[in-house]
Amino acid sequence: MIFFSNAFNALEQLVTHKMRSVLTILAIVIAVTATITVVSVVQGFTRYVSEFLEGLGTNAVFVAPQRPAGEAGKALGRVELDEQDFRAIESQCSALRRVSPLVPREGARVRYGRDEITVSLEGVAPSYHTVRNFPVDLGRPFAIVDVERAQQVCVVGREVLRKLELDEGLVGDSLLLDGRRFRVVGILESKGSFFGQSLDNRVLIPYTTALKMYPVFRRNLILACEAENAEMVPEAKAQITNLLRRRHGLKPYQPDDFIVQTQGEILATFNNVGTAAVSVLAGIVGISLLVGGIGIMNVMLVSVTERTREIGLRKAVGARRRDIMLQFLTEAMTLSLIGGGLGIALGYGLSTLASMHPRMVDVVVPAWAVLLGFGISAGTGVIFGIIPALKAALLNPIDALRHE
Amino acid sequence: MDGQPLIRLQGISREYRMDAEVVRALRGVDLSIETNEMLAIMGSSGSGKSTLLNILGLLDVPTAGQYWLDGQDVAQLSQSALARVRGRRIGFVFQTFELLPRQTAIRNVELPLIYTGTPQRRQLAIEALERVGLADRMKHRPNEMSGGQRQRVAIARALVQHPAILLADEPTGNLDSRTSEEILDLFETLYGEGQTIVIVTHEAEIAQRCRRIVRLRDGQIESDQRHGDAGKRTAVAGAATGGGGG
Numbered sequence: 280m281i282f283f284s285n286a287f288n289a290l291e292q293l294v295t296h297k298m299r300s301v302l303t304i305l306a307i308v309i310a311v312t313a314t315i316t317v318v319s320v321v322q323g324f325t326r327y328v329s330e331f332l333e334g335l336g337t338n339a340v341f342v343a344p345q346r347p348a349g350e351a352g353k354a355l356g357r358v359e360l361d362e363q364d365f366r367a368i369e370s371q372c373s374a375l376r377r378v379s380p381l382v383p384r385e386g387a388r389v390r391y392g393r394d395e396i397t398v399s400l401e402g403v404a405p406s407y408h409t410v411r412n413f414p415v416d417l418g419r420p421f422a423i424v425d426v427e428r429a430q431q432v433c434v435v436g437r438e439v440l441r442k443l444e445l446d447e448g449l450v451g452d453s454l455l456l457d458g459r460r461f462r463v464v465g466i467l468e469s470k471g472s473f474f475g476q477s478l479d480n481r482v483l484i485p486y487t488t489a490l491k492m493y494p495v496f497r498r499n500l501i502l503a504c505e506a507e508n509a510e511m512v513p514e515a516k517a518q519i520t521n522l523l524r525r526r527h528g529l530k531p532y533q534p535d536d537f538i539v540q541t542q543g544e545i546l547a548t549f550n551n552v553g554t555a556a557v558s559v560l561a562g563i564v565g566i567s568l569l570v571g572g573i574g575i576m577n578v579m580l581v582s583v584t585e586r587t588r589e590i591g592l593r594k595a596v597g598a599r600r601r602d603i604m605l606q607f608l609t610e611a612m613t614l615s616l617i618g619g620g621l622g623i624a625l626g627y628g629l630s631t632l633a634s635m636h637p638r639m640v641d642v643v644v645p646a647w648a649v650l651l652g653f654g655i656s657a658g659t660g661v662i663f664g665i666i667p668a669l670k671a672a673l674l675n676p677i678d679a680l681r682h683e
Numbered sequence: 684m685d686g687q688p689l690i691r692l693q694g695i696s697r698e699y700r701m702d703a704e705v706v707r708a709l710r711g712v713d714l715s716i717e718t719n720e721m722l723a724i725m726g727s728s729g730s731g732k733s734t735l736l737n738i739l740g741l742l743d744v745p746t747a748g749q750y751w752l753d754g755q756d757v758a759q760l761s762q763s764a765l766a767r768v769r770g771r772r773i774g775f776v777f778q779t780f781e782l783l784p785r786q787t788a789i790r791n792v793e794l795p796l797i798y799t800g801t802p803q804r805r806q807l808a809i810e811a812l813e814r815v816g817l818a819d820r821m822k823h824r825p826n827e828m829s830g831g832q833r834q835r836v837a838i839a840r841a842l843v844q845h846p847a848i849l850l851a852d853e854p855t856g857n858l859d860s861r862t863s864e865e866i867l868d869l870f871e872t873l874y875g876e877g878q879t880i881v882i883v884t885h886e887a888e889i890a891q892r893c894r895r896i897v898r899l900r901d902g903q904i905e906s907d908q909r910h911g912d913a914g915k916r917t918a919v920a921g922a923a924t925g926g927g928g929g
């Protein structure tokens with residue numbers, strides 16, 4: 280009975296002191312919303328990128344020619360990676376399962392009838408489908424003969440069809456790639472998009488054909504390799520490095536004239552960026568929690584004088600300490616729950632809204648972010664609501680009443 | 684009732700420890716108050732009147748001496764027992780009213796009933812407001828009332844539990860003479876109904892209307908007088924009193 284009248288009394292106080300209640304709730308809402316939104320967006324972003332990178336094949340290893348930086352780099356002669364290197368790696372590196380050359384030609388023009396679009400053209404071997412996890416879902420993938428005879432055949436991505444407003448009937452038909460006629464033999468399975476960039480705006484042709492069209496890449500190949508399994512990736516990297524250094528006649532003091540990059544390293548690089556982003560955003564979250572906390576603290580402490588007198592009066596007319604504590608706890612918890620609830624709802628709302636943007640990733644709201652935001656703001660609310668009340672409740676009623 | 688006074692103070696002292704010096708607001712006060720007395724505490728400013736009344740109201744704790752209320756040594760009471768006594772046995776009226784500013788008259792009067800878990804608070808609050816003649820101001824907030832009306836609300840709040848003793852610290856100190864007169868009439872009516880009342884005042888006219896006047900000086904009782912023409916009931920009460928010193 281006394282419990283309920285105390286609790287009811289507390290709620291009545293909240294309505295009576297509208298401004299104070301609204302300000303406290305607002306501070307909590309801001310803190311909780313900021314935490315949830317920021318953390319969720321970062322989490323969604325991180326997860327999205329890792330999933331994307333993992334989807335490209337975790338055992339992949341890329342090799343590309345690269346002139347080392349500095350004097351040592353300048354001292355080197357020509358920096359090359361050619362078909363002989365490819366053959367050597369393919370036959371001698373036991374840790375590798377497959378290797379495909381990659382001739383990257385960005386901005387190739389595709390023409391069908393009167394329509395012309397630009398795509399990324401990649402000259403590859405049949406093994407590329409597996410190494411990069413680019414299967415064909417209609418028609419056929421490349422065959423060895425396509426490469427051996429340098430046939431003018433191609434496999435196209437879904438985005439190419441969409442842009443040219445063509446249907447799957449294109450398989451068997453032909454189109455112009457940088458002015459040459461190619462027969463379409465297959466269509467790649469869709470990879471979706473990455474930050475709004477379609478991954479399907481791509482056309483694959485045999486690398487032998489590509490080298491004829493763009494001979495500059497003959498000494499400038501990229502190799503896409505697949506290690507036997509994830510454990511063999513470091514071994515594969517070592518084998519490739521040793522082999523290429525030997526083939527390129529590098530002395531022990533000379534740096535590599537190529538780079539070997541594993542999918543894991545790319546993932547790690549990204550994860551570092553991700554971690555940096557998370558720490559920056561954690562700072563922002565921390566600040567918003569601090570601001571929210573100070574706001575709550577301020578509202579609670581500013582009303583201490585008035586409330587101390589109120590407590591003195593309540594004690595003078597018969598309130599026990601526990602009545603006072605119950606009242607103030609109810610007040611603080613009600614504010615925290617309302618503020619926290621609104622903040623969580625708003626945080627989810629904003630996160631969902633962010634997900635709806637076409638260039639944005641699917642946002643994940645982690646439970647710990649909700650708990651963190653809510654815990655800290657509700658914690659400050661309750662602590663700063665309760666401590667002054669507790670201090671006042673311990674005073675003689677007359678001292679509380681005379682409080683200035 | 685069984686020969687015990689309602690209130691008995693013995694050697695009550697109250698010291699305030701300031702930085703270096705010690706202010707002795709009360710020094711060894713002995714006082715007995717019987718049921719249905721109307722007593723005025725007088726004295727110059729700073730003589731310790733409010734300090735004494737606060738101790739009587741259990742709002743403050745003496746630094747020395749003993750205080751028996753209803754024969755019970757209040758020093759032995761737990762915090763929650765003290766709260767209970769404040770709520771049920773004592774009604775306190777402050778010079779500055781001390782109403783909750785944002786709440787209606789009726790809400791203010793209901794306040795003590797919350798802490799005793801009394802049902803039908805509203806009904807009791809309405810009755811108390813009717814007793815002080817404020818039936819038509821129940822829904823008003825303090826800032827919508829005159830000083831006299833506010834003090835009546837405060838008195839209604841003090842009366843709502845039917846306390847054994849009503850303590851008022853300069854209840855008319857912030858009121859003009861006509862309003863003071865009304866408040867005093869109200870006290871006399873309550874007294875006539877059997878209410879025990881202690882009023883702190885420094886106005887002689889007010890004190891004259893009380894049946895007993897205790898004068899304080901420098902924290903000590905200087906005199907304790909009863910009127911010769913002590914009203915209807917006081918004769919009985921006076922006979923039972925052993926006297927309050929002086």
Ligand SMILES: Nc1ncnc2c1ncn2[C@@H]1O[C@H](COP(=O)(O)OP(=O)(O)OP(=O)(O)O)[C@@H](O)[C@H]1O
Binds near residue numbers: 728730735885
């Ligand atoms: N909280 C306090 N801290 C220190 N000294 C105090 C405190 N309260 C009262 N005093 C001192 O105790 C003495 C008695 O004060 P008290 O308020 O009882 O006087 P009073 O008789 O009620 O005076 P007035 O007629 O002006 O209200 C004064 O000297 C005062 O300065």
Ligand SMILES: [Mg+2]
Binds near residue numbers: 732733734
């Ligand atoms: Mg005083």
